[in-house]
């Protein structure tokens with residue numbers, strides 16, 4: 001947030017009143033965003049803060065232009081409570097997805113409305129090429145707005161994982177080159193002059209589906225995410241689960257075929273070597289069809305191209321048992337599947353996986369399908385990224401040293417609602 005202390009002057013977690021204040025501001029803002037217009041009493045109930053604390057924070061947020069005071073709501077006798085709502089013009093966050101071959105940028109106002117979006121193809125994905133491009137894209141997105149751009153409250157940046165794993169090839173088509181040991185958060189923050197929240201793409205996509213998409217009603221779900229590779233976002237009790245190093249959910253590198261196809265990580269037989277956009281484009285390239293973009297892929301699928309059809313069969317065959325495994329491990333309300341695949345192709349893949357193997361999710365009385373398609377499409381991860389600066393108080397984990405600068409313990413963060 002705008003009043004967040006600089007990293008260097010932070011002390012240990014939980015002992016800094018300034019940090020608690022900043023955290024509480026976010027909680028209050030999030031409550032108003034979700035339930036607004038609301039009065040102080042109701043905010044205090046949802047935020048688990050005293051009404052006095054809420055009053056102070058609300059006054060600050062109004063003064064900062066992030067909340068607006070509304071009508072007094074008539075409710076019984078006495079002076080009706082003043083209602084507060086978020087001021088959509090009060091601030092924006094940017095969501096940036098750094099993918100292997102493109103950067104997607106979104107501007108989202110604090111009311112949750114997407115105000116501008118851009119996608120840029122990038123020939124190189126190293127930090128030297130990507131950093132200036134992010135700045136240019138955010139500026140260009142701000143210039144698309146009709147009114148003067150509201151203040152930038154933070155930038156959520158997502159990129160494919162895994163982060164800093166020794167022995168895994170870090171330079172490969174599904175990962176980005178040159179980011180190992182690069183302090184992305186500090187460099188981006190310095191360049192953009194705004195707080196940065198860094199996340200892996202699949203986890204951000206799960207946040208995106210939870211807030212805007214197919215998982216609105218779910219507190220416990222898994223998201224199979226098709227980027228260039230294959231990722232998994234895990235939402236437990238309304239909170240993204242990240243693991244000790246932010247690398248939870250690297251389902252793409254689960255071994256599914258001993259001695260199988262070579263994966264970008266250097267191992268043979270990973271799930272991603274079969275069930276990913278990378279695997280599909282490799283098959284197409286082998287058949288002489290190169291440089292396939294989204295629209296081209298959609299067309300090939302529509303034409304029932306044999307390479308695409310064969311890939312669907314193979315990918316479904318490897319993916320279906322993993323869905324059952326996720327259900328057995330996490331007992332989710334549903335598994336969502338989404339990301340950069342054209343919707344028709346994703347539907348076809350989902351259909352081909354049926355019937356799913358038996359798992360703990362096989363219940364006669366369930367109302368939801370076990371496997372459902374994501375709703376937010378190619379922008380899911382960027383949407384989730386844009387929500388991070390407001391909803392999340394975590395900082396990056398590309399470098400474990402950053403853990404000491406976490407603004408709040410992750411347990412206090414919740415997307416529950």
Ligand SMILES: [Zn+2]
Pocket residue numbers: 252253254263264265266267270272
């Ligand atoms: Zn692998």
